[in-house]
Amino acid sequence: xxxxxxxxxxxxxxxxxxxxxxxxxxxxxxxxxxxxxxxxxxxxxxxxxxxxxxxxxxxxxxxxxxxxxxxxxxxxxxxxxxxxxxxxxxxxxxxxxxxxxxxxxxxxxxxxxxxxxxxxxxxxxxxxxxxxxxxxxxxxxxxxxxxxxxxxxxxxxxxxxxxxxxxxxxxxxxxxxxxxxxxxxxxxxxxxxxxxxxxxxxxxxxxxxxxxxxxxxxxxxxxxxxxxxxxxxxxxxxxxxxxxxxxxxxxxxxxxxxxxxxxxxxxxxxxxxxxxxxxxxxxxxxxxxxxxxxxxxxxxxxxxxxxxxxxxxxxxxxxxxxxxxxxxxxxxxxxxxxxxxxxxxxxxxxxxxxxxxxxxxxxxxxxxxxxxxxxxxxxxxxxxxxxxxxxxxxxxxxxxxxxxxxxxxxxxxxxxxxxxxxxxxx
RNA sequence: GGAGGUGUCGCCUAGUCCGGUCUAUGGCGCCCGCCUGCUAAGCGGGUUGAGGGUAAUCCCCUCUCGCGGGUUCAAAUCCCGCCACCUCCGCCA
Numbered sequence: 001x002x003x004x005x006x007x008x009x010x011x012x013x014x015x016x017x018x019x020x021x022x023x024x025x026x027x028x029x030x031x032x033x034x035x036x037x038x039x040x041x042x043x044x045x046x047x048x049x050x051x052x053x054x055x056x057x058x059x060x061x062x063x064x065x066x067x068x069x070x071x072x073x074x075x076x077x078x079x080x081x082x083x084x085x086x087x088x089x090x091x092x093x094x095x096x097x098x099x100x101x102x103x104x105x106x107x108x109x110x111x112x113x114x115x116x117x118x119x120x121x122x123x124x125x126x127x128x129x130x131x132x133x134x135x136x137x138x139x140x141x142x143x144x145x146x147x148x149x150x151x152x153x154x155x156x157x158x159x160x161x162x163x164x165x166x167x168x169x170x171x172x173x174x175x176x177x178x179x180x181x182x183x184x185x186x187x188x189x190x191x192x193x194x195x196x197x198x199x200x201x202x203x204x205x206x207x208x209x210x211x212x213x214x215x216x217x218x219x220x221x222x223x224x225x226x227x228x229x230x231x232x233x234x235x236x237x238x239x240x241x242x243x244x245x246x247x248x249x250x251x252x253x254x255x256x257x258x259x260x261x262x263x264x265x266x267x268x269x270x271x272x273x274x275x276x277x278x279x280x281x282x283x284x285x286x287x288x289x290x291x292x293x294x295x296x297x298x299x300x301x302x303x304x305x306x307x308x309x310x311x312x313x314x315x316x317x318x319x320x321x322x323x324x325x326x327x328x329x330x331x332x333x334x335x336x337x338x339x340x341x342x343x344x345x346x347x348x349x350x351x352x353x354x355x356x357x358x359x360x361x362x363x364x365x366x367x368x369x370x371x372x373x374x375x376x377x378x379x380x381x382x383x384x385x386x387x388x389x390x391x392x393x394x395x396x397x398x399x400x401x402x403x404x405x406x407x408x409x410x411x412x413x414x415x416x417x418x419x420x421x422x423x424x425x426x
Numbered sequence: 427g428g429a430g431g432u433g434u435c436g437c438c439u440a441g442u443c444c445g446g447u448c449u450a451u452g453g454c455g456c457c458c459g460c461c462u463g464c465u466a467a468g469c470g471g472g473u474u475g476a477g478g479g480u481a482a483u484c485c486c487c488u489c490u491c492g493c494g495g496g497u498u499c500a501a502a503u504c505c506c507g508c509c510a511c512c513u514c515c516g517c518c519a
Contacts, residue, residue, distance in 0.1 A: 042478050046488045060446050073455045074499035373475080
């Protein structure tokens with residue numbers, strides 16, 4: 001939710017921000033009108049209510065005819081108060097709904113436009129040249145099968161398309177990656193967390209996943225509960241309705257959780273393999289800090305993401321995501337895209353967003369500052385999304401015989417193994 | 427899942443039976459001031475949050491006693507629903 005004050009004081013800035021995302025600006029006028037309506041209904045209600053309280057105070061002291069008269073007047077007034085209150089509640093709801101529809105204002109620096117309009121920030125490492133090495137790389141599906149690491153057929157049999165089993169070295173790899181990621185995060189002062197993956201609507205809505213993105217969310221039938229698509233959801237809601245001690249900021253958490261996504265509207269995309277799946281596990285960084293510090297913190301999250309990719313020996317590039325592709329909550333977003341040899345292109349493996357005070361305002365998370373309380377800033381960043389990192393590792397570090405060299409950083413978590421070797425059919 | 431209990435402005439707590447004098451009591455903590463050679467003690471004052479009137483630190487008003495409804499002229503207080511926690515029983519990893 002954007003700052004209602006900003007909308008009232010400088011609506012043109014909000015209009016410009018919508019335009020930058022390629023969206024129409026009529027929500028601005030809707031919200032402004034709702035704000036007018038809201039404030040006049042508040043004034044109406046409060047005037048009636050104050051009168052009612054005044055008269056009510058006189059009743060216990062009054063007697064006889066005077067009392068009967070007061071009772072008659074307050075009885076009428078009570079009905080007026082009731083309808084004024086209902087009008088006020090309705091106006092507040094309309095106003096809030098209108099405000100909730102407006103996405104966060106994109107950063108000045110974020111490129112304008114849609115998905116294709118990202119800005120390339122940097123390229124790290126060079127894609128491996130398999131032609132020069134004299135062999136054709138195998139894709140992760142084939143490697144996963146040869147190594148006994150990924151079982152896509154049985155995943156489909158049991159759960160349907162876009163499901164998989166990680167087995168043997170595949171399962172080991174996920175565990176190792178999880179521990180490596182958690183160790184890295186811990187060393188940078190993060191608190192490790194395992195959050196609930198099932199949440200109430202409040203958490204989902206507060207993080208911005210129940211608007212246009214609702215199609216992608218699994219809901220539990222008859223329960224009013226949702227499966228989270230990322231631990232950003234339970235971690236943002238973690239401090240909801242709290243006033244944080246600003247001396248303790250930033251609060252940094254590294255959360256491991258399963259993630260569930262319907263992937264509605266992506267039919268036909270990435271149908272093979274485990275690039276795009278309905279369920280995966282992920283280690284996510286989540287930070288609460290001040291608005292002023294959030295921009296520097298965003299850069300720090302990006303550096304920690306790069307540190308993780310670097311120690312896995314992956315080639316990747318970093319992009320500054322365009323305004324139109326930011327999603328509802330983000331003010332700015334950086335994606336790291338790893339080179340996938342058999343696709344011969346860079347694919348998103350991590351993503352970090354600065355949501356400024358947008359989610360904090362929705363979830364009522366404030367800090368106590370000298371001037372009073374104010375919403376804090378929330379940021380999130382992927383440390384390790386398992387399937388995509390496993391894909392990148394398998395394809396990048398494969399050898400001609402189908403074995404895969406294990407990056408040194410992972411070896412301590414894989415019983416010292418230096419490579420994964422193909423196995424006979426399972 | 428069943429039965430019973432509890433939920434008050436940071437923490438503890440009075441008030442709820444029997445509706446109005448609750449503008450919610452007191453203690454602790456915290457903040458400001460006084461006193462004191464310093465410290466402690468003592469004395470005085472302040473200390474939930476949100477919204478509206480306002481551009482506004484002052485001032486006025488409304489809401490806020492877990493949340494949402496209802497009854498009533500009037501609800502912390504009475505009624506209903508929900509949520510959380512505690513105790514016991516059942517079940518379970």
